[in-house]
Amino acid sequence: MRSEEWFEEAVEFKKGVSTALQVQKKLHSEKSKYQQIDVYETVAFGKMFSLDGVIMVTEADEFCYHEMISHPALCTHPNPRSVLIVGAGDGGVVREVLKHPEVEGIELCEIDEKVIEISKKFFPHVSKDLGNPKVKIVVQDAIEYIKEKHKEYDVIIVDSTDPVGPAEGLFKRDFFINCEKALKDEGILVTQAESFFYDPQFISGIFEKTRGIFPVMKYYYTMIPTYASGTIGFTFCSKKHDPEKDLHEERARKLQDLKYYSTGIHRAAFVMPVFTKKFFK
Amino acid sequence: MRSEEWFEEAVEFKKGVSTALQVQKKLHSEKSKYQQIDVYETVAFGKMFSLDGVIMVTEADEFCYHEMISHPALCTHPNPRSVLIVGAGDGGVVREVLKHPEVEGIELCEIDEKVIEISKKFFPHVSKDLGNPKVKIVVQDAIEYIKEKHKEYDVIIVDSTDPVGPAEGLFKRDFFINCEKALKDEGILVTQAESFFYDPQFISGIFEKTRGIFPVMKYYYTMIPTYASGTIGFTFCSKKHDPEKDLHEERARKLQDLKYYSTGIHRAAFVMPVFTKKFFK
Known part of the structure; x- marks a missing residue:
């Protein structure tokens, strides 16, 4: 053909x-x-x-994903200084998180150092900040790494592949429990959580099996043409702050070099089509 | 393969x-x-x-499109009684428009009667209301049909194919001028307007060439997995009412059998990613 x-x-x-x-x-x-x-x-x-x-x-649409997995959490937390990024060896989330001047230190925990190498070689615009002095790269399985951590991070962002293969454990209840322990008292966890068009059972499953770990748990989305169905969602898990009520408008408006995220988009991203409501119980 | x-x-x-x-x-x-x-x-x-x-x-995702091309206009107009639908021979827009009890009459102007036949045969859930007594079907080129009309409609919805082939004229300045004439003083026109991810030049072109015809002109979108890029947009052209300020919340909340549209989605759909802003000048 x-x-x-x-x-x-x-x-x-x-x-x-x-x-x-x-x-x-x-x-x-x-x-x-x-x-x-x-x-x-x-x-x-x-x-x-x-x-x-x-x-x-x-190269053309990575900004849709990297901005939206990063800024909603960073703009909801009142003072995000310490950030753990899981996966994301390509460097895209690091680039976005560094747009927040409050951030003092980032740990990037990527299981596969080959992803980092490939991104440095072929995607310089995505990986450009991996060498920033605020960034510490840890090549390790985050599922193990997180077990040793206690109230260390303000924000954790899990930029995982789909829940098959090496990323499977990043979608289990134990991992969410360990993230909760690793976060400070005002901490926020964001995880990649698939498309509400294609993966309703998976999303329902995440919400069911992680119930009660975080007082605030919501789902939001970004549009992105090359991902299956044209959209992908995230779980927003928070100990205290609500992304729809506690957005720091002024800090969000000061962010530079954005192509997707704005305060309007932040609010709109949490508004879901009617048919999805039953997934988030 | x-x-x-x-x-x-x-x-x-x-x-x-x-x-x-x-x-x-x-x-x-x-x-x-x-x-x-x-x-x-x-x-x-x-x-x-x-x-x-x-x-x-x-069958699986037509609701995303049909609800979103219909309800934002119908819920912004204060009293939509007379509706012209252009294209849409499949019947999906008719089904949605009939959910508004205020609507007294619908004209469906479809150039290709074969589309109506095919939908009646294979898509009964989409075409089910084409026989409703409020609906008058006109098999004609809407570009000609609209020329004879003067202040007849409260809402016009143009559910066209892409702007190549038979639908090309539905994207020209003259057609927008004729729609403006065919609408009553509080009238609203909505047209299919492609994806902001894939067709920025087309969208800019629509906004440039139709400038000044309608006092209010905005763009909004729906997500839909099987359309290119996973999203498609609409122009919202209005003589008087602003879809972001003049939404009739109570009427919108009374609508039945919705799978996508809500008052929250109505507002969120007009919030565009940052990179698109330059298309709408």
């Missing part, structure tokens, strides 16, 4: 649909200790990398 | 990306006077029909 080369993503949660991206060139391919990593030059979205066949980052 | 049969959409505005849907069976295929019409049973979204190879309706 096609003479050109196309990358086709197989969606784990929704069989029978895929996003197909035309490829100009395959730039890199390797199997790391944890996963298959491929880098492509695409026709429509610039460079793209996939893990185990699932699109992770494209 | 694949042994199964897949439908692959070619996106007019963004080369090098497509939504691929696995097909169980092709149910129908014909070339009407105006366009190629195909109906498929898909694996992930139930029955789907395409016009000229572009996905129009899937």
Whole structure:
């Protein structure tokens, strides 16, 4: 049917649909200790990398994801100084978190150092702040790393792959309990939580199995064309502060170099289509 | 690469990306006077029909589009009694507009009667209200039909295909001028207006070339997985009422059988990601 080369993503949660991206060139391919990593030059979205066949980052739309996994938590916390980022070896979340001048230290806990290498080589605009002196990179399984931590962080951001393979444990109740322990008293945890169009059972499951750990637990979303269904959501778990009531408008408005996030988007992102309401009980 | 049969959409505005849907069976295929019409049973979204190879309706997610092209205008107008729907031969917009008890009469102006036939045959849940006594079906080119109208409608909804082929004229300045004339003094026009991710130049063009026709002109969006990029937008053109200030909350809350729209979604849908702001000048 096609003479050109196309990358086709197989969606784990929704069989029978895929996003197909035309490829100009395959730039890199390797199997790391944890996963298959491929880098492509695409026709429509610039460079793209996939893990185990699932699109992770494209140059054209990564900002939709990286801004939205970062700023809602950072702009809700009254004074986010210490941040733990889980996964996110590409550096995109680090870049966004560093836009907050209050942040004094970031720990990036990435299980697969190959992701960091690949991003440094092929995605300089995403990885550009990985060498910032505020950033400490820990190559380790976050599931183990977090067990040793007690009231150390203001914000934890879990930028994981889908809940199969190495990331599976990041979606378990124990991990949420350990994150709660690792957070200070005003702490906030944000995790990647899939699409409400394709993964309703997964999202319901997360809300059911983590019930009672955090007093505030909400779901919000970003739009992003290259992710399955065109949208992806996040859980917002908080010990004290409510993202819809406690947004620090002035700090949010001072942020520079944003392409997606604004105070209006912050509020709108928590408003969900009617059919999803039953997932969040 | 694949042994199964897949439908692959070619996106007019963004080369090098497509939504691929696995097909169980092709149910129908014909070339009407105006366009190629195909109906498929898909694996992930139930029955789907395409016009000229572009996905129009899937059973699974049509509500995202049909609710959002209809209710924002109907809930902003103080008393929408007379409604013109352009295109939309599938009946989805008619079904939504009839949820408003104020509406006394609907004219549906569809150029291609084959679309109506196909929807009645394969999409009973979408077309179910086409026989309602409030509905008058006119099989005609709306570009001509609207020229004869003067202050007849409270709301006009243009549910068009992409601006190539038969729908091209629905995106021209003259058509917007004629819609303005066809609307009463409190009238509102809503038109399908493509994705801000994929068609920024098209959207900028619409805003530039229609400047000054309507005192209020805004853009809003819905999420919908099977449309290119996962989102599609609408222009909201109004003689008097502002969709963000003049929402009739109580009427909106009384609407039944909604899966997407709510008063919260109404407000959130007008909040656009930062990068899009430059398109709407």
